[in-house]
Amino acid sequence: MTVPAQRHPSDTDLADPAFWQLPPEARIAAFARLRALDGPRRFVERPASWRRPERAHWALVRHADVQEASRLPKVFASAPGVTTPEPARWVRALFGDSMVNLDGPDHAQLRKIVQRAFTPRLLAAAEADVHAVAARIVDDVLAERPAEFVSAVSSRLPLDVICNMMGIPEEYRSEIADRVNHASENIGVERGLTARLRMPGRGLRALARMQRMVAGIAEERRRAPGDDLISALVTANVDGQALGVRQLGAFFSLLMVAGVETTRNAITHGLALLTDHPDQRALLLGDFEKYADGAVDEMVRHSTPIIQFRRTVVAEHTLGGHLFTPGDKVVLYYASANRDEAVFPDPDAFDITRSPNPHLGFGGGGPHFCLGAHLARVEMKALFRELLSRPVGLRAVGLPELAGSNFDNRVRSLRFAFDT
Template sequence: MGLADPAFWQLPPAARLDAFASLRRLDRPAYFVERPATWLRPEQGFYALVTHDDVVRASRLPQVFASAPGVTTPEPAGWVRFLFGDSMVNLDAPHHTQLRRVVSRAFTPRLLAAADEDIRRVAARIVDDMIAERPGEFVASVASRMPFEVICNLMGIPEHYRPEIAGRVDHASENVGVERGIATRLRVPGRGLRALARMHLMMATLGRERRRRPTGDLISALVGADVDGQALDARQLGAFFSLLMVAGVETTRNAITHALALLTDHPEQRALLASDFDRYADGAVDEILRHSTPIIQFRRTVRAEYSLGGRTFRPGDKVVLYYASANRDEAVFPDPDAFDITRSPNPHLGYGGGGPHFCLGAHLARQEIKALFRELLSRPRALRAVGVPELAGSNFDNRVRALRFAFDPPAP
């Protein structure tokens, strides 16, 4: 069973980690066949980059290991890219450089300072609601709400749009990288594209409104930005919003959910974090991201001949960067399967391997995780996971469908 086999991603997490450990011991990146050759088409496959060094080096050589035509599996169809525009994750220089510059300049110090304050308010409100309502399931009631509300507030999304957007995000992303039955395979793509189209229409409407009447939010900054004569048009705004909502909400809610499970399974680490939150919080976030690795892999297309990890790659070859494997590399992380919030150094690849595609939302995600767990650990009754996270079996992200939780009994 190989990495291209959907059944591999249904294995228990420990079995998958053992398989990656075996791949890291090979003298060169292994090759996996995705589609055998037929008389109509040649064989399709990829080389797996599984060591920390290989993933970092490939990430920082975009002129060799290109993101276009797409970083996901399967790569986006040409007609989808034409209709909805290219997401930044699927672009290379100079288009990626130009678009990222526009977006980066929209994140002004004033906007980020306001976002930090809002994150603290949102975290307190969510924990208050959880204590009052006692919902019992963590993903929907806590982990999903945190990044969704923060991003909507940052963007300036009106309240009446938000319920529909939340549903559209779930529809657009619920089956990414997950093996499905034939009926679902025929049905879900259309539903996902309809959800994506609806979000783009919403953004086009809001973009027009903010151009006429800026309100100081991120949408206003993006449509008002003008870098080297370039401002975000409606398609670019829609593509950015889709990336921010699907990637930003999914990855952060999964990290938050895995964090509760990890701190429950390692009470000594939880006690250490609670004993001096300001001292240990940054290390805890780093270790959560290393241990749970929200994005499992991204794909690259080789543009120029290059030797890496004992193998020479040629133009047209496909490689897959496995961050989940790189974050357990024994050559970089002693006792890599241990969960240790004091681990130092901790050069995890939870936000990518560096280079031009380093996650734009890294600061925002870190602040959200810290703010939420500061609130959770400061309340009188401790929260704990019940059972194990219900994983989606995705080969793309470390997605959690559900996690039950409960409060510890009150102290006598």
């Protein structure tokens, strides 16, 4: 059955780039209106023309619907891609398929190899390293008193931790940080014609350079393995398979862009939230060990670092009162699901005592649940312990500068200061 595209006011049209330039409060209110409707709504991303077919998606905005779709990969497939728009075929052929864009046996085998490489010894060393890196960063901040939080603090922690875990030599790290920024700075952001023509190539060049770099390191580790993750991945033997060069490159790109960007954004939003809610900050300061886990989960829920992921329907299924048919495109809006009134009382409040807190900030479950969820929680907890335990009264100044993206809740910059 063909369903005609439904038109919406500009402030609730999720396919209109102007929607993602609205203030956060306006977008939150628009999602609340969509959740109150009788079922999913369809949004036209590109009208049909004589040269190109229409491109549209169904928006899943309720917690229950997003969670159910996440746990039914045989109906709601990640392939050919979870981003909007989907990656071009030539990009996938050149760079390899990222784990997030795979389904079924291909995804299961790749995830199995990666999980096998995360040995208890490697994970224990990574957790110990997180605390050392967090302390060093805060020591540097107190000594140098920088004014911008993202570059000085929140982007440094996940980058250093992942590079240490992967075994990336120090001399490569500044270049990798630059490549990560180039590769991800415009994901989901509406740009003018000149930037649209230029920036995709710039981002792909950044990914290509990162992959060439890690391929060179991988060859060295095959000859002389160490105790790092790259060594474990290239020497793994799971059912006779290890990661090939393209698979390793795709995994490294995913780990750097997803692992660094999402954690840095959650940390940055976290500082802004604690500044805007002094009562919650005081509660956390009063008994950090009691409230830290809840604070981290509430920061992730409230900020939702990844706004949405795309799925392609491959089997007929009824969800949220709507019959989906093969070929339909569906977008899981985690940012809306994490404010669903049916699950979270007073959803717009920032409450570190919220319990239960079944947020979908790391995905809705199923085979694509975030591999790095535990590490991200450890990083955030370690950094905020260091930031809040020092007697300097560190706080955000002004509002975060957001990227205006429909993909991730990215913070470009956040000014901060010290009370003493």
